[in-house]
Amino acid sequence: MASKILAFLLLFLPFELLHHSNAQSWIQSGFWRTNSVIAASEVNSALFTHLICAFADVDNSTYQLSIPSSDVSIFSNFTDSVKRKNPSIVTLLSIWAGQAQTYQSTFGQIPNSTVLSSMASQPSHRKSFIESSIKTAKLFGFHGLDLSWVWPSTASDLINLGTLLEEWRAAINSESRNSNKTRLILTMKVPYVPTLHSVSYPVDSIRRNLDWANVVAYDYYVSTRVNFTGAHAALYDPSSNISTDFGIREWTRKGLPASKLVLGLPYHGHAWRLVNPDENGVGAPASRSGLTSDGSMSYWYIKFYIRRFSNGAAKLYNATYVVNYYTFGANWIGYDDVETIKAKVSYAKEKKLLGYFVSQVSNDENGVLSLAAAQKDVEDNQNKRLLMIILLPIAMVIFILGFMLCYLRRWVLKSKGNESLSNSDAPNLQVFRFADIVVATNNFSIENKLGEGGCGPVYKAYDLWKDGKGMEFMDPSLDDEFSSCKLMTCMQVALLCVQEKPADRPSMLEVSSMLKNETAAMVMPKRPGFSIKTDEDERNNSGLQQVICSNEATVSQILPQ
Template sequence: MVSRIAISLVLFHVLFCQEFEPLDAQTWVQAGYWYSGSGFPVSNINSALYTHLICAFAELNSSTYELFISPSDEQYFSSFTSTIKQKNPSITTLLSIAGGNGNYTVLSSMVSKAPSRKTFIQSSIKRARFYGFQGLDLSWVSANTSSDMSNMGRLFEEWREAAKSEATNSSTQELILTAAVQFRPGLDFTTYPVESIRINLNWVHVMAYDYYMPQWANFTAAHAALYDPSSSVNTDNGIKQWIGSGITASKFVLGLPFYGYAWNLRNPKDNVIGASATGPAITEGGDMSYKDIKAYIQRYGVSVMYNATYVVNYFSIGSNWVGYDDVEVVKVKVSYARENKLLGYVVWQVPYDDNWALSSAAAELVDQNGHHSRRLLVIILITATISVLLLGISVYYLRSRFFKSTGAINTSKDSWSNVNKNKEASRLFHGNAPDLQVFCLSDIELATDRFSIENKLGEGGYGPVYKAYELWKEGKGMEFADPSLDDTNLTCKLLRCMQIALLCVQQDANDRPSVKEISSMLKSETILKIPQRPAFSTIKDKLKPNEFIMQEEKLSVNDATISEVVAR
């Protein structure tokens, strides 16, 4: 009975969060690429502005087809996830593979044969796990033949099957699989494997930029135009084509370029969008990071224009014409992604930002939209409430077991009630779920006049929490749930909910997730830690290195900090 009530409460939490529009467990992605060639230190990334960060690029061994990371990148890739999570523990990291045109021949050869695909897949999953990445991203944007696209579809199918199998065998969260794609599904001579993408990938990064480049376009242009009344080459048209191909909007993450291009005007007085040009300006290829563009503007004091037809910023000084996305453009594009129910946005690339101006504008718009902030508040409130209810059920169960085995005890019920009411009122919204667990368990100790833990829990200390742990550990977690419950259509499966709940009752307070982390676990497919035996069990798991617990110790120390709700 207790287990059924507990599972029902957890399911209520999950279902309520899923129904709270427009976001659900994985319906808003704020992603960004970090490229090792940028020279930008990983530790300097403001990861709080992102939900996902992508490390680029791993390559392929040309003879074995195994995933390959150059020695110069090894030190950065191996510590990427751990470094990023120091500032944002709830962030998700992915390892991106391939990159530009340099790997085209190797990739084409790899996908053409089943054995080489298998070698690549196994090595990619192994390397992702070894370095702590929670997903893999294929950035093969140079594929342009029917055979390549067909074989790419087979790769995605086999990749997903391998990821599922690996997750099942290792009892870990399944790896996220994504890919970078062109702005529309149909290319000049072929199309993307739409059905395989729809079934096997978590989402795709739509490269909504580089429509025009000064190396080959002899006129100025918005290289990442959101709209274009005179051409089908624009983001809005490409997104509509992708959705029209049969893939839902929630599979697409909109690419945002944190860079622009500079053209050399043929006539400095003719400086509108579409003006005649003779090639790149300022740099060899005309490409300029947003950071460099802002420095250029400050150096020369130019006046920046905004064009709402294409949704682009531009300016000219002398014969130099520069088009790029500034803060107002980024806000419009993020609003577009939300209004069209896309999954989110992805930045190329994070180091190009100037003092996090563009990243902050995009993230700020999400907060100002209201849905995100209200939903986070609801999640926090519900999580805290569910925690209290679950703990209350556990307390009731433990007390009933104790009274059955030992009879009445000399403890005032009124004192018990007052202690709980006072503590709940003062700490419910000022701490996190682990805090609630600590003081409730401490009250059990007080109310039972410090009887032994074994007596409180019943024979062998085997209460409902420990039963859940033992069943989960043996791979029989579903036996703990009510047989009538069906999690087929739920994003957060019952076993994942159980694992999250077990993490909340760890012996060491530092191992218990905060409410923010719990919310992140429920909303995303992040890899979860493996729970150890819950606190207050009479049977201890193997101690961590350098961990020391005195024999008489019965309570875990509440050394978690208490955050305060203040206006901002």
């Protein structure tokens, strides 16, 4: 049994350890916008598996995708540009919500697309949108499409969204069959929780039709909405449900597998102005910051600001929320730095998510955060490989040793059995081994293994049988008021089969006869072979012992004179 377990581990361990290191099963995605401060060709695409070009708009009358003429060359060259540093990169075209207005939500004023809402509400509008999106993606060389409709505003919008995804996926599948080309990837951004105004997102449709969902796990708090310093991308929050961990657990509880979720990593932060500079932790009273118009700041600008005002400044890491924040006087900035990014990548792996996406690539400072995220992935894979390198040889050695010991044990027992028999005793050799069959057939447990000095189980069985205490050798579960006589008969037959002298061992036919006829007289066994003990009485005794069984289960013994 142990050898089977080790063999299983030997086969299973390498695949299990390398499972999550497969590049195809882990998404490292990044959003890049056409108005970014760095060109697409400057992005270190080697740090990503997927890059998403943002954004294409939706025409408010035709509901077809619309790309400004000034951006046409950027979109058409995007895939080729990012493939220069990573030929295997996969690119997607992201579709923006279009013309926006605002509505009041839990967090304040959030943009809502009236264009997408109108598009999704009518079959003809959906058809126009879907056909143009597929055509545009193919025309500009993208491998997939991403919908950036994060905040549908009504229950009808959410229902229509589910229908849109069903029809969109069907059209993509159809196009792939007809063109005999690779099917387009379909993804969309979703909020950190699957419920909006007590109405759930179409989780079933998302699960069936999206390759994955990009979870917007940031902007929980901004200075234009709340009057306290908020951890805008908190992984955990001990005081509320506004956290990434809570949102991920809600999505999976609603039925969306973790393998369909890609975790958002923000490359930006939010700033507040403290009411009291001495009270500067997460949740401290604060007001809108004057550092930027809306308090948001890119990571590279935050690092620039910290370097410029580093004297007397405090850069802190809060492990409870898993956030970084920086204070200088009354200014307070919350953001994700290297240690936070690494912690979130580890979290995504621990929760078996599909991967992560960054928003947005151009907000990084010389690729510091993207490199940290990618290195964390590499470190985890190296640790798994190291574990396999250590454990696999150990498992192999244990397996080989176990196999050798098992083989040696069988060889020794076989040798000892052969030593007791001459070449002319071949028929009786079968009788000697038949003792095992007799015992097993009658649910009787005598191990006829030879112990050192004649003290093995077989000799213990003989001594108990000789003293009339044979039932003490039996498993109690085998005994009842009607079976003890049969068990004693089996025990006597088994002892006869392991006699030292071949002539004293019954033939196969005699064994069968003794077992069938419980009232027949049987020869009294002598001490089994290979014992260092002697029994003078037995050596001189050739009498019979008769066991008679009745319905009352009484035992009569005729002892020799």
